[in-house]
Amino acid sequence: MPFVSMASAKNKLDGSVQKLAMSFLQKLQVDDTAPGLHIEPMKQPRDPRARTGRVNDMYRAVLFKLESDGEPHYVYVGTWPHDEAIDIARSRVLKFNLALGAPEVEDRGLIDEAPVEPQPTYVPPTPPQPEVSEERQPSGGVVLEWTNHLRENWTQERLESEAGISADGARRALAATTQAELSEVIDALPEMQGLAILGLANGDELADVLDELGAQPAGSVQDPQDDALLDKAIRESKGQFVFVGDNPDELREAFESLDFDKWRVFLHPEQRKYVETATSGPYRLTGGAGTGKTVVLLHRARSLYRANPNARILLTTYTRALAKSLSLQLTRLDSSLPQVEMGKPGITIAGMDQIAAQVLRDAPASALEAATASVLGPGRNTLSVKLGRVDEDFEEAVDMASPELPEPLLQPRFLDQEYQSVVLANGVVEEKDYVRASRSGRGTALNRGARQELWKVFAQFRLSHRMKDAATFPEIAAIAAAVLRAGGSLPFDHVLVDEAQDFSAPHWLLLRALVAEGADDLFIAEDSHQRIYGQKVPMSRFGINIRGRSRRLRLNYRTTAENLAYAMSLLSGAEYSDLDDEKVAESGYRSVRSGPTPSVLTVSDSAAEVDVVVSRIREWMSAGVAPEAIAVLVRSEKNATRAVDGLTRVGIPSSVATGGSVAGKGKVTVMTMHSSKGLEFQCVVVMGAGAGDLPAKWTFEGLPEAEQSDALLRERSLLYVAATRARDELVITASGEPSELVRR
Numbered sequence: 001m002p003f004v005s006m007a008s009a010k011n012k013l014d015g016s017v018q019k020l021a022m023s024f025l026q027k028l029q030v031d032d033t034a035p036g037l038h039i040e041p042m043k044q045p046r047d048p049r050a051r052t053g054r055v056n057d058m059y060r061a062v063l064f065k066l067e068s069d070g071e072p073h074y075v076y077v078g079t080w081p082h083d084e085a086i087d088i089a090r091s092r093v094l095k096f097n098l099a100l101g102a103p104e105v106e107d108r109g110l111i112d113e114a115p116v117e118p119q120p121t122y123v124p125p126t127p128p129q130p131e132v133s134e135e136r137q138p139s140g141g142v143v144l145e146w147t148n149h150l151r152e153n154w155t156q157e158r159l160e161s162e163a164g165i166s167a168d169g170a171r172r173a174l175a176a177t178t179q180a181e182l183s184e185v186i187d188a189l190p191e192m193q194g195l196a197i198l199g200l201a202n203g204d205e206l207a208d209v210l211d212e213l214g215a216q217p218a219g220s221v222q223d224p225q226d227d228a229l230l231d232k233a234i235r236e237s238k239g240q241f242v243f244v245g246d247n248p249d250e251l252r253e254a255f256e257s258l259d260f261d262k263w264r265v266f267l268h269p270e271q272r273k274y275v276e277t278a279t280s281g282p283y284r285l286t287g288g289a290g291t292g293k294t295v296v297l298l299h300r301a302r303s304l305y306r307a308n309p310n311a312r313i314l315l316t317t318y319t320r321a322l323a324k325s326l327s328l329q330l331t332r333l334d335s336s337l338p339q340v341e342m343g344k345p346g347i348t349i350a351g352m353d354q355i356a357a358q359v360l361r362d363a364p365a366s367a368l369e370a371a372t373a374s375v376l377g378p379g380r381n382t383l384s385v386k387l388g389r390v391d392e393d394f395e396e397a398v399d400m401a402s403p404e405l406p407e408p409l410l411q412p413r414f415l416d417q418e419y420q421s422v423v424l425a426n427g428v429v430e431e432k433d434y435v436r437a438s439r440s441g442r443g444t445a446l447n448r449g450a451r452q453e454l455w456k457v458f459a460q461f462r463l464s465h466r467m468k469d470a471a472t473f474p475e476i477a478a479i480a481a482a483v484l485r486a487g488g489s490l491p492f493d494h495v496l497v498d499e500a501q502d503f504s505a506p507h508w509l510l511l512r513a514l515v516a517e518g519a520d521d522l523f524i525a526e527d528s529h530q531r532i533y534g535q536k537v538p539m540s541r542f543g544i545n546i547r548g549r550s551r552r553l554r555l556n557y558r559t560t561a562e563n564l565a566y567a568m569s570l571l572s573g574a575e576y577s578d579l580d581d582e583k584v585a586e587s588g589y590r591s592v593r594s595g596p597t598p599s600v601l602t603v604s605d606s607a608a609e610v611d612v613v614v615s616r617i618r619e620w621m622s623a624g625v626a627p628e629a630i631a632v633l634v635r636s637e638k639n640a641t642r643a644v645d646g647l648t649r650v651g652i653p654s655s656v657a658t659g660g661s662v663a664g665k666g667k668v669t670v671m672t673m674h675s676s677k678g679l680e681f682q683c684v685v686v687m688g689a690g691a692g693d694l695p696a697k698w699t700f701e702g703l704p705e706a707e708q709s710d711a712l713l714r715e716r717s718l719l720y721v722a723a724t725r726a727r728d729e730l731v732i733t734a735s736g737e738p739s740e741l742v743r744r
């Protein structure tokens with residue numbers, strides 16, 4: 001029976017053609033001599049193994065036929081309209097790239113015809129001006145600088161011989177003067193060559209590029225077109241080809257992922273490495289927004305399950321809404337994976353607070369009582385009321401306790417962070433313990449006297465909760481950790497974490513307690529630039545020691561190079577440190593895609609701003625963008641209402657979405673920047689980026705100085721999160737003076 005492999009094709013098929021192409025491949029996988037397939041060699045091919053096959057009267061599939069131990073092995077490249085398919089088949093070569101150590105399909109142009117001419121330079125469309133009166137005409141335009149480092153460091157000959165780039169690709173890459181031009185060159189190259197060019201053009205050393213691609217140069221002794229070499233390399237491919245052999249299910253899965261959800265099958269070699277790597281302890285994967293951290297976690301969860309179906313695997317994150325989205329994505333990856341309740345073999349997906357509540361429900365009464373006493377002190381009953389926001393409770397506690405302290409130390413936001421990061425983190429139940437407790441990571445210093453005064457507030461806070469039989473979510477997480485630490489069996493064998501930058505101290509306590517220390521215990525994905533809640537707490541304080549087990553993803557799969565460069569520029573000037581207290585790098589991120597430059601539109605008043613937003617959304621929709629692919633992201637709820645009202649006035653359906661969900665089919669999503677975490681849209685407007693709205697002053701006013709700068713950093717991160725939700729187009733609008741955080 002023939003074997004089949006799929007190359008990571010770039011052509012998208014219409015639904016009907018897609019079905020026919022699938023059926024063609026299914027028949028081919030059973031019998032390549034079946035009538036109707038019409039597998040034919042080409043006239044004047046660049047590669048004698050090139051074939052086309054009949055999908056229907058108008059479409060043909062392009063294939064290469066290899067010999068594999070006496071059986072045919074077909075490599076499917078894609079399906080195109082008849083004449084285009086013939087030209088593609090005649091001009092492509094299946095070969096092994098010796099410098100990059102990978103199989104690839106390269107375009108060599110048709111024989112006897114002029115070599116492939118460079119495509120006309122891509123010029124991003126000039127954003128049309130919004131329909132607003134002249135005095136309300138917005139200013140716009142962001143200038144993004146880019147340097148093509150190939151020109152300083154490389155020659156065409158060296159790119160060909162040392163980096164394995166095709167002659168035409170090397171020549172055109174050297175000539176690129178904009179990111180858009182480079183993206184076009186990359187798009188025409190085999191994937192590994194494209195990724196290598198991207199790295200080198202951004203100034204990386206060749207050795208680092210090869211390392212990132214997992215490339216093992218093969219030297220020059222082998223014949224790059226040898227059948228046996230190619231057959232073996234395709235079977236072992238790390239991402240650009242998928243060998244499905246004679247397995248019909250794998251064929252369907254790989255084929256379906258080509259058009260949508262490529263991430264389900266075709267991973268970047270680095271992503272694959274982190275999916276498969278066996279770790280000797282806690283492992284951290286960092287990477288900017290859109291670098292595929294979530295994708296790695298989903299694949300890793302599956303890979304751990306496949307390695308041991310009896311393993312109890314937890315995939316967790318900051319909120320219940322984000323966990324729901326993880327669950328949907330895992331189903332898309334593989335609907336056969338069992339998504340189970342905590343403690344059962346399979347994959348449990350839940351937010352950290354849900355897990356904490358479950359631990360409490362499962363705990364024997366005596367264990368729960370002891371754990372509660374160890375966290376909150378003796379004398380507590382059941383914790384029947386769970387409290388979300390506690391600002392008012394802290395205010396009340398301050399009124400009752402009347403501590404002698406300066407105002408900034410009595411702000412609910414300061415008290416809440418101190419309570420979580422110091423009191424709960426250290427298991428403090430009495431004043432004497434609080435006075436001695438480690439406050440590492442906290443910005444504001446407190447002397448003994450101040451701590452004694454503060455303890456009065458915390459004691460009062462606890463007392464009033466005791467009367468109401470209530471506990472906060474962080475308290476419940478800390479109690480759950482104490483239950484697990486006290487003994488009994490642990491609920492999980494492997495724990496995978498997304499969005500860890502937002503975890504609070506009690507979350508970390510619980511995380512460490514959920515799984516025994518050891519191989520493949522904790523795999524933690526985080527991006528410190530996206531920390532928009534709470535305070536950063538170093539993981540090492542909770543016994544989570546990364547010790548050299550930390551890696552960074554740099555290739556952005558979501559946004560265009562232009563949006564990425566803009567989003568990164570929002571972070572410059574601010575210092576970020578990660579969960580290990582190391583400074584976070586802002587450089588090195590890249591994207592292979594290109595699109596329009598983001599625009600910042602400032603207008604005189606908020607009515608004009610709504611007009612600008614509405615008119616931009618209309619333009620997108622008239623250009624064919626579906627309403628559900630568009631989002632308006634806002635800092636304040638009043639702007640959400642304004643946006644919805646404005647869209648409704650012109651008959652564009654929209655609605656305000658919360659908690660990680662979207663408005664749904666046929667509607668523009670309007671949501672707060674906070675809710676947009678983890679989501680993505682084709683086109684995004686960040687509305688209300690005026691100095692009055694951003695940063696939101698109430699988040700830092702009145703706080704001690706050190707906490708103020710942390711709060712400001714979170715506001716900056718929030719804008720970064722919002723800007724990185726845009727796949728293709730990003731527009732930022734402001735009325736009046738734009739925010740200091742917006743780059744123009």
Ligand SMILES: Nc1ncnc2c1ncn2[C@@H]1O[C@H](COP(=O)(O)OP(=O)(O)OP(=O)(O)O)[C@@H](O)[C@H]1O
Pocket residue numbers: 261262263266267268271287288289290291292293294295296527530557558677678679680724
């Ligand atoms: N190997 C891949 N091939 C194609 N698309 C990919 C690949 N990896 C990731 N993507 C796509 O890139 C986008 C971002 O991926 P993902 O959500 O995993 O990134 P992230 O790093 O978790 O982002 P964020 O931090 O913003 O949540 C998604 O649309 C995802 O499907």
